[in-house]
Amino acid sequence: MDLRLLRTPRPRSRQERHAQLAVPFALIALVTVVDVLAPPEVHLGPFLVAAPAVTASFAGPRMTGFVGLVAVLAQSVVAATRTTLTDLNHTFQIGALVVISVFVTFFAHLREVHEKELLQLRSVAETAQQVVLRPLRGRMGPLSAASVYLAAVAEAQIGGDLYAAARTGRSSRLIVGDVRGKGLEAVGDAALVLGAFRAAAHREAGLPGLVDYLEGAVSPDLDDGVDRDESFITAAVLDIPDDEPVLHLVSCGHPPPLVLRRGGRVDPLDVAHPAPPLGLAGLLESSVTAHTFAFAQGDVLLLYTDGVLEARDRSGVFYPLAERAAAWSGLHPRVLLERLCEDLLAHVSGSTLGDDAAMVAVERLG
Structure with missing residues (x-):
């Protein structure tokens, strides 16, 4: 009898995935509320880039892009509430957020491709293991x-x-x-x-x-x-x-x-x-x-x-x-x-x- 106890990484549960996704959305909500209520000379919009960056570490490109889009919309709401969308400071913040969101979405895509390659290699290795070690x-x-x-x-x-x-x-x-x-x-x-x-x-x-x-x-x-x-x-x-x-x-x-x-x-x-x-x-x-x-x-x-x-x-x-x-x-x-x-x-x-x-x-x- 062969136990075949190979150490396969435990897949994340649905609850764990939902808990991870709650972090970037909670961050967006927190930064948005505080930025709207902050004094005029305080700008917290740059902190919104952390939301898509964090998402790219565990989610795929679609979810990362979606979080980036939500962050851009939140920054737009802050700009419209505090001044106007055409305000130079907020325009640069929105533009930088869009660029960074595109970059981290691309990196999330590369990570997903790499994970698929590792999964294929693991499948081949398991098959080879079963052939070599009957x-x-x-x-x-x-x-x-x-x-x-x-x-x-x-x-x-x-x-x-x-x-x-x-x-x-x-x-x-x-x-x-x-x-x-x-x-x-x-x-x-x-x-x-x-x-x-x-x-x-x-x-x-x-x-x-x-x-x-x-x-x-x-x-x-x-x-x-x-x-x-x-x-x-x-x-x-x-x-x-x-x-x-x-x-x-x-x-x-x-x-x-x-x-x-x-x-x-x-x-x-x-x-x-x-x-x-x-x-x-x-x-x-x-x-x-x-x-x-x-x-x-x-x-x-x-x-x-x-x-x-x-x-x-x-x-x-x-x-x-x-x-x-x-x-x-x-x-x-x-x-x-x-x-x-x-x-x-x-x-x-x-x-x-x-x-x-x-x-x-x-x-x-x-």
Whole structure:
């Protein structure tokens, strides 16, 4: 089950829009009344330019132009009441108000065009995200799974974190990875890894062979015109047998997964000899070794990317993932990820994540 909790900006409600529109009209009414009642030597008409200027910050060109027209009419009423429309001072004020209203209406048009372009880009990004990161199946043999993804670039809603799962004859295989960088530039590398994993997860007998295949598939593309030490992919590749209470793990420079045991204990799956990140095997001489850990009925495996660990609050404190996960052990994977996701966003207090963040939770059932 894929939660797909992408951070889409909340649309404004009708009440909020009406409240915003009330501000420029209230400003026009206030300036008009005070200007009419003010002494002859006091002129408040120039303050009317604030009404269309404020409107342009949140409304479209039509509403901005309408507010500008109302402001011009209000200035004309002030001129007719205090002197005449042909008074030189009021004539210049009306003329300046007309010019400024035209300018801010044009800027409102440009902003509206830009927002439409962003909306189209967001739609394309969401489609690409769904193609690259296919939803995980909620049930894989004796396993129950769920996932969540949060992109650091809210406008793009897509990044370089990746996850996938595949069924073999007698086991389930998973990968969680993190491409260096974020945004659309990281999508191509993520797609390479996921494509290679889906192609080879069914036929490679062991995890070391699968990791070697992934390394061979992505290295030529990562080397194409880019320094090898600047492009790499950390990953955790796992195989979970159906008939054994264990899991096998190859860590390619990725943060250690967590296993939530019964009773609230959390065990990090630290490996003594991790493999190099994908794309760096040619620079770092190291063998690929699969490590075995206990994974019994009722245990929940939590996979994540470093964007979760590196999320900071306003005082610079990192997100305590293990502590929070322990507090919610025993929950269904979907509910666990919902709690962690809400808590993570609350931890950063509404600020943006420093990096993309992804989490996958897998529980062994009976």
